[in-house]
Amino acid sequence: MEPIGSDFFARSAPSYERSFWGPKPGNSRGIVRQRRVQSFPTSMEIEDPCTLGLQQGLIEGGFLRDMEKHGQRVTRPWRFVKFEQTDDATYPVTVTLEKMGGVIETKNAAGAPEYRIEPTGELKVVRTKYLVGCDGGRSPVRKHMEEHHGVVFESMGLVDTLWAALDCIVETDFPDVRKIAAIHSASHGALYIFPRENNEKGEPIIRCYTQVNYLGGSKSKESAFTARDTITSDMVMQAIKEIAHPYNFEFKGVEWFTCYPIGQRLVTRYSLPPAVAENGRPRQGHRVFLAGDACHTHSPKAGQGMNTAIIDAQALSWRINLVEKGLADHDTLLSTYHEERWATGKQLIDFDEEYSALFSGEIPKSQPQLAKLSKEQLEEHFVEVQRRNAGFTTGAGVKYKDNVLNFRDPAPLGLSQPVTQRLEPGARLLPAWATRFNSTRPVRMIHEIQFTAPGGFRLYVLAGDLAANKTKLDGLVAHLQSPRSFLQRFRPNSKAHHLAHGPYHVRPEPLNSGLANGFSTEVNPFFHMLLIVRQSRYRFELEDVAHLGPLRALVYADDVEAGGDRIGDEDGDESVGGMHRKYGLEQGGVVVVRPDGYVGAVVGLEDHAAIERYFDGFLRGAPGQAARM
The missing domain is CATH 3.30.9.10 (D-Amino Acid Oxidase, subunit A, domain 2)
Incomplete structure (x- = not known):
């Protein structure tokens, strides 16, 4: 597929x-x-x-079409009327919808076609766990939040x-x-x-x-x-x-x-936090969300609108997925959606205000100092601003601040200083190439675990030299196999196993090898352990990593990324260790990557407690499982 x-x-x-x-x-x-x-x-x-x-x-x-391939359908045409939050522990959101009639075509004053649909008066009430208003710049869900929950759709600027x-x-x-x-x-x-x-x-x-x-x-x-x-x-x-x-x-x-x-507006809340309802009872937080143009409106010229909206949806979906699979603490994890995506929305609005003004031949109101630039300098500045847009349209330039998911400052994890300066927690993982060992295929590592996998975390274990790091690697494996490890403690509920291949829609190619004895079986598919050996693929064998337990299912040789050492003239010897060097982990380390491809933390091979502290910050174990270290 x-x-x-x-x-x-x-x-x-x-x-x-x-x-x-x-x-x-x-x-x-x-x-x-x-x-x-x-x-x-x-x-x-x-x-x-x-x-x-x-x-x-x-x-x-x-x-x-993709939804239908996975057994999901969109029900149309129903119009949102209102929502209420109740005390129901399972389905705390009640949504009222109204069925709409067929499309009616008219023309505006300029003769351009306009379309509308009329309500039928037929109402339907739906009880749900979550409500997501991704219904555009005139979002009725947002308007209901404005009228009843104090949310404001603030004007951030206007270019006339x-x-x-x-x-x-x-x-x-x-x-x-x-x-x-x-x-x-x-x-x-x-x-x-x-x-x-x-x-x-x-x-x-x-x-x-x-x-x-x-x-x-x-x-x-x-x-x-x-x-x-x-x-x-x-x-x-x-x-x-x-x-x-x-x-x-x-x-x-x-x-x-x-x-x-052209105008810029940004909503003050992407999700409703916990609160006290009008009846005096506590109201669950983070059950009602906004995404896309319901959160932010701006000029459409740079293509950042829908692209940013899709990333909003992705950012929310992987969080809800972990909560619903019984792995994450609801309030702790879902609160980070507003925290991270509102800040990104504000950056987008600030960018658009500058970009739209410059494109229209105006000086941005927020940057009057640009009026002092010469015509040539202003033209050069406009080029730089337009290229900055690439960070929003791809998401590759978006960075999140430190929170329970991102640790630029590793002190809360018990580490005295960052392990590397090359990788930045809260930023996209740098792409790198390696050789998938079981098929000798060069692969771009960020593609090895797709978003259609269970939606868990990736841990890139850069092993360095196997012999030199034997003690550290053996210690890491012993910890991962112990009941104190996140691999053992954080297990999904039964919802994770309703698909054709257990937690997978389609078994990932790296695991679909037919190799037995743990060489194609993950211990916990919500934590993909990828072992990258700093060696030519022709200079070690699977038996050299057979004792590494949960690390042996996904094995790679770091011998194709540019910038490595040339250790000989044989195949595989031309650039050994390029990925280790690019990540600033030449002696080895563990890179914890979130389900959305952003770096969460970088630790040493021996920093087992730091990894546990990271996951303990927002995940939760099943009842009766061992406590952390």
């Missing part, structure tokens, strides 16, 4: 480059290319360093600039039409071109984000909110021609069109 992203990649339009255009020097009319850059900086180590253009409807369709989004098919002599292109004209505003997928006829679509309050050659004094309903797609197409002069754009068709002012 292919990952869901495979379908998206095949249909979408990849863009590996961004270009920046500005007015021609002097007083002559027209634009000229100023700079070309790679879509994602090489330093980010993105496997496919491109931006994919694909309409939201196709992406939603892909998720729906009107923009249009137009999906169209064109014939043009503009050379960067199939690249991401940011264009600033001298007096007609700005244009942002984004390659999109082909339509049903096989014609290539482009998305044009167009500044339309410069249609007369100077900024309109009319409010963007007042003007948005008077703009037509023909007016936008004319604006594109003016901005892109001297290049010609002939429009062959329009797939979609909308017009919008």
Whole structure:
């Protein structure tokens, strides 16, 4: 079964480059290319360093098909009415829904189609464990939280600039039409071109984000909110021609069109904390959540909206999964969702305020000092800001502060100082290559355990030299096999074993080898133990790690990552230890990685107590299991 992203990649339009255009020097009319850059900086180590253009409807369709493959269905069309929290210990949230009728099509004042659905009056009441409002910028779930629970959808800024989004098919002599292109004209505003997928006829679509309050050659004094309903797609197409002069754009068709002012808003709470209800009884916390545009709204130009929303959903899902599998403490783990994702949402809003203003030819209100920059310096700053967007769209640039999941400061774990400066807890794990020993296949280590696995933690045990670290490795194994270990204490409930392969939908390739005697069997599939040996794959055997118990199911040779030692001319000897060196763990260590791929903690091979303290901070053992060290 292919990952869901495979379908998206095949249909979408990849863009590996961004270009920046500005007015021609002097007083002559027209634009000229100023700079070309790679879509994602090489330093980010993105496997496919491109931006994919694909309409939201196709992406939603892909998720729906994937859900159906796993026996899940979306029930439509029902409208959220309200929710209440009750004293029910199992299903504390009661949600009222109303059934809706069919779609009714009308046209707005500009003649563009508009769609609405009318309620039928039929109500349904659902009792549930959790309610997640991922219902967009006008979220009724959020509005109910605002009216009844003190949540505020705060305005964080507004750029009084009107923009249009137009999906169209064109014939043009503009050379960067199939690249991401940011264009600033001298007096007609700005244009942002984004390659999109082909339509049903096989014609290539482009998305044009167009500044339309410069249609007369100077900024309109009319409010963007007042003007948005008077703009037509023909007016936008004319604006594109003016901005892109001297290049010609002939429009062959329009797939979609909308017009919008730019504003930034952020909700004050991503989840409702514990509280006292109106009846004086305690109200359970972290049962009602918000995700995506229900939490944050901003300009759509940089593609960060839906990408950030998907990461919101991922961040919430792995937490709920661990709680529902009986592994994690409900309040402790779920409270970190608001803590981490609100901070990320604030960073996103701050970025968007700066980015939107600069794109619109304005100085960000939060950074008046930028007005002192020269035109050339401001253009360079805009390039840097746009490239910073890659961190939000991929999640690779997002960093979380220290909490029960992240320990940059290792003191709470009982360690006097960080084990390495190369890996940062709270940040994405650096990608690295190694050789999967059982098949001698070079693999990107971050892909060895997919998110469709049980949703547990990965522990990368960098063994260093097997002989030199024998005592430390034997001690680690003895601890992992003892009843005091997290491997033994934190066991999932029966829900984890209802799938075709126990806790897995599909057995992972690294474990699907047919090898017996523990060489393809995990002790606890919620803690994937990956052993990376600092040696050529041709210079050790499985029997050399057979005594390492829970570490022998997933064995790798660190002999393909660049930057290692060249110890000879034989195959496998060209770059030994590159992953150890990249992670700053040349003598060995353990990297604890969260289910979402972020580093939680880095400890030494002998720091057993630190690992236990880490997991004891938010996991919980089954009744009757041994207490920690």
